Amino acid sequence: MSSKTGNNGGGVSPSIRTALACVVAYLLGVALSPLVVPVDYFLRNLVANPPPPRADDANDTAVVVPRRPDHPRVESSSSSSSSSSIPDEPPTTAVPPLPPAGGRSHLDQSHASLLDRDSRDDGGVDPFSDVDIVVHRNGEPDPCSRQRGGAPGTTTTTTSRALLDSASAVPETTETETTTTARSGDSKHAFDAMLTLALTGNVASSSSSSSFPALLHDRGEGCGPTWTDPRAHDDAGGGAGLPSMLRYCDMGANRTTVQSDHELIVNVPGAGTRPCHFHTREGVRITGLGQLARLAREAGIPTTTTTSGGECAGGELPGDGGTCDATLTRRRELHLYAVPAGRVFMFAPRHVGEIFELKHVSVPLDLPVWLEVISLSPRVFDVFNFFDREESAAIVVRALAETSETHRMKRSSTGASGYNVNSKRTSENGFDTHGKVAQAVKRRCMTVLGFDEYEESLTDGLQVLRYNKTTAYIPHLDWIDDHQKQNEHDFDSEHLGTNRFATILLYMTDLNEGDGGETVFTEGWPVGVDEKDRIDFNDAKTALRESGDVAGILKEDSWEEQMVVRCRSRLSIRPHSSRAVLFYSQNPDGTPDQKSMHGGCPVISGEKWAANLWVWNGPRGGFEGSPKNQHVVERNRAAGVSQDNNQKKASFANTQTDEAMRNAQLYFQDTFWGKMGYGDPTLNVNTYKGHQWNVKVDEKTVKTFVIDDRPQQTHTI
Numbered sequence: 001m002s003s004k005t006g007n008n009g010g011g012v013s014p015s016i017r018t019a020l021a022c023v024v025a026y027l028l029g030v031a032l033s034p035l036v037v038p039v040d041y042f043l044r045n046l047v048a049n050p051p052p053p054r055a056d057d058a059n060d061t062a063v064v065v066p067r068r069p070d071h072p073r074v075e076s077s078s079s080s081s082s083s084s085s086i087p088d089e090p091p092t093t094a095v096p097p098l099p100p101a102g103g104r105s106h107l108d109q110s111h112a113s114l115l116d117r118d119s120r121d122d123g124g125v126d127p128f129s130d131v132d133i134v135v136h137r138n139g140e141p142d143p144c145s146r147q148r149g150g151a152p153g154t155t156t157t158t159t160s161r162a163l164l165d166s167a168s169a170v171p172e173t174t175e176t177e178t179t180t181t182a183r184s185g186d187s188k189h190a191f192d193a194m195l196t197l198a199l200t201g202n203v204a205s206s207s208s209s210s211s212f213p214a215l216l217h218d219r220g221e222g223c224g225p226t227w228t229d230p231r232a233h234d235d236a237g238g239g240a241g242l243p244s245m246l247r248y249c250d251m252g253a254n255r256t257t258v259q260s261d262h263e264l265i266v267n268v269p270g271a272g273t274r275p276c277h278f279h280t281r282e283g284v285r286i287t288g289l290g291q292l293a294r295l296a297r298e299a300g301i302p303t304t305t306t307t308s309g310g311e312c313a314g315g316e317l318p319g320d321g322g323t324c325d326a327t328l329t330r331r332r333e334l335h336l337y338a339v340p341a342g343r344v345f346m347f348a349p350r351h352v353g354e355i356f357e358l359k360h361v362s363v364p365l366d367l368p369v370w371l372e373v374i375s376l377s378p379r380v381f382d383v384f385n386f387f388d389r390e391e392s393a394a395i396v397v398r399a400l401a402e403t404s405e406t407h408r409m410k411r412s413s414t415g416a417s418g419y420n421v422n423s424k425r426t427s428e429n430g431f432d433t434h435g436k437v438a439q440a441v442k443r444r445c446m447t448v449l450g451f452d453e454y455e456e457s458l459t460d461g462l463q464v465l466r467y468n469k470t471t472a473y474i475p476h477l478d479w480i481d482d483h484q485k486q487n488e489h490d491f492d493s494e495h496l497g498t499n500r501f502a503t504i505l506l507y508m509t510d511l512n513e514g515d516g517g518e519t520v521f522t523e524g525w526p527v528g529v530d531e532k533d534r535i536d537f538n539d540a541k542t543a544l545r546e547s548g549d550v551a552g553i554l555k556e557d558s559w560e561e562q563m564v565v566r567c568r569s570r571l572s573i574r575p576h577s578s579r580a581v582l583f584y585s586q587n588p589d590g591t592p593d594q595k596s597m598h599g600g601c602p603v604i605s606g607e608k609w610a611a612n613l614w615v616w617n618g619p620r621g622g623f624e625g626s627p628k629n630q631h632v633v634e635r636n637r638a639a640g641v642s643q644d645n646n647q648k649k650a651s652f653a654n655t656q657t658d659e660a661m662r663n664a665q666l667y668f669q670d671t672f673w674g675k676m677g678y679g680d681p682t683l684n685v686n687t688y689k690g691h692q693w694n695v696k697v698d699e700k701t702v703k704t705f706v707i708d709d710r711p712q713q714t715h716t717i
């Protein structure tokens with residue numbers, strides 16, 4: 001079932017008439033859809049239980065969503081088993097109690113009281129007394145290192161000791177963003193430095209006289225860079241002497257994305273390198289010691305085994321029989337996901353069907369938001385209860401009412417320089433940058449992705465998409481490829497550039513099996529289908545043709561027909577109103593994830609409305625601090641144009657009235673751009689005020705166009 005677009009209207013202008021008709025038709029569609037869809041998808045989500053599996057659709061290549069397990073923290077058991085590769089060290093001997101508070105001249109008293117059992121009101125239980133810290137690299141389900149086993153809490157734990165020691169080593173910082181002076185560890189940036197230092201231990205330096213051991217049993221050697229790090233062998237630069245984890249946390253001058261808080265980063269004392277920032281498995285950024293202590297208290301339930309009649313341990317009083325009940329407590333685990341400075345948190349799924357409960361994300365209906373893993377490679381997740389039907393309808397209504405030339409719904413374009421209408425993207429799109437719902441959804445999206453603060457420079461406006469019957473969007477990467485570095489903006493996210501990092505796709509209409517319109521991930525495989533039962537392209541094509549489903553609708557061997565074949569044999573997501581899906585376009589190291597290739601399948605029946613939100617790994621073009629290709633900037637400066645302020649859209653067409661222009665060609669200055677002769681398609685470009693476009697015939701310039709002030713301009717010969 002999907003809403004149908006009406007197109008008859010009264011005496012108003014045709015575009016407003018169409019828009020109004022669409023609004024009414026869409027609302028009717030939304031209002032009626034629960035009556036037509038047997039079990040309404042969203043209502044199913046209203047009950048706290050997850051939706052039932054969708055395996056009942058025999059021919060449905062859409063994802064089969066397994067049930068939510070009763071104990072969603074699947075990670076703790078699996079990670080402890082997977083952690084077998086990391087050798088556990090025998091527990092260290094008990095650490096002496098902290099010195100009296102007065103003796104801690106460097107320490108903020110508030111930190112000390114968080115950890116110091118003597119000064120706590122709750123009986124002084126050290127929050128880390130039976131918890132081991134386990135570290136993962138960003139996006140990795142397997143830990144890379146773990147804490148050496150600590151002594152259970154009769155006294156201050158190794159963890160508290162290390163945290164307090166490292167807190168004392170982090171200098172006082174001034175947080176310019178809050179204009180308050182914070183003591184060491186009070187700011188999230190100082191906290192990052194402190195935790196990184198505690199995990200890896202202090203690095204000998206002339207200025208640090210004290211020495212204390214690393215919390216991690218291997219000082220984080222297992223958590224080294226996953227990319228080739230030139231500093232590993234660079235004795236002169238000191239890189240080789242650093243624990244590997246420090247080289248992971250500080251990706252180096254050529255790879256540390258410059259975020260808006262770059263200047264606030266506090267280096268790891270002794271090492272002088274940038275620290276990691278740390279997130280929970282669910283993406284929550286850990287910004288202070290109090291929060292870390294809270295997480296430690298909440299970390300899982302310890303497994304205990306009790307044997308009676310044992311010997312009494314030191315300090316334990318014997319029971320009636322003169323013996324002690326020895327309670328063997330298996331230590332709990334606090335998993336931290338370490339993200340290099342300047343980089344962005346990424347979920348670390350282990351298996352399809354895995355759940356991530358996002359208790360920190362609030363939505364209008366106060367329903368729990370959770371992720372369910374649809375695919376590991378590409379990384380794709382369903383985001384349950386991300387938005388509701390009301391918001392879904394509001395997005396469509398606003399898109400239809402939009403009249404501004406830059407934002408209204410119109411034939412889609414693609415590419416870094418945007419404006420080229422593409423024959424392989426036949427849908428329509430528009431942008432919602434200021435709508436109330438769009439704003440709310442953008443903020444929610446950032447929270448889901450693990451940002452502790454909203455950052456406008458990291459998101460595009462909400463892009464709204466409409467697909468009518470037969471329209472589609474050929475498989476592509478959302479990551480923008482500018483490998484020749486032709487743009488002022490530097491898109492090379494592996495290094496200092498920024499690019500699209502993650503996409504949240506929102507669906508606003510219900511499409512039934514056979515209606516088409518799925519989002520297909522052409523490198524992914526359908527869930528729940530055995531490897532041996534996967535269908536190859538040719539068999540799927542034969543089956544499609546035999547079914548006759550697209551006969552008379554799509555041309556044989558057209559790219560659209562080929563897409564339907566893929567949509568029916570590869571991982572595809574069927575739209576439902578208020579369904580949201582998250583996927584990543586980059587790997588954790590910033591390289592593009594080629595497996596994230598995806599497209600919008602041709603709509604066979606009805607209409608599809610969707611929207612996407614692209615989140616970048618750093619400031620996108622036009623925002624302060626966005627990375628630039630300096631050579632292009634210089635070139636433009638020499639040509640007297642500034643790209644940021646003067647971008648224009650220009651179309652060049654041949655009216656076929658001047659015989660001398662029969663074989664004309666368009667050049668940007670002296671660079672060939674495209675054929676502009678009789679019968680050649682209009683050339684659409686993004687260009688800049690003052691740019692010169694030359695028309696040449698037989699290599700001689702016959703006409704020059706200079707781009708003027710108009711935002712959109714057409715030049716003809």
Ligand SMILES: O=C(O)CCC(=O)C(=O)O
Pocket residue numbers: 465473478517518519520598599600601610612
């Ligand atoms: O419509 C879809 O399902 C996908 C849209 C998409 O990939 C895009 O707009 O980048």
Ligand SMILES: [Fe+2]
Pocket residue numbers: 476477478598
């Ligand atoms: Fe896309």
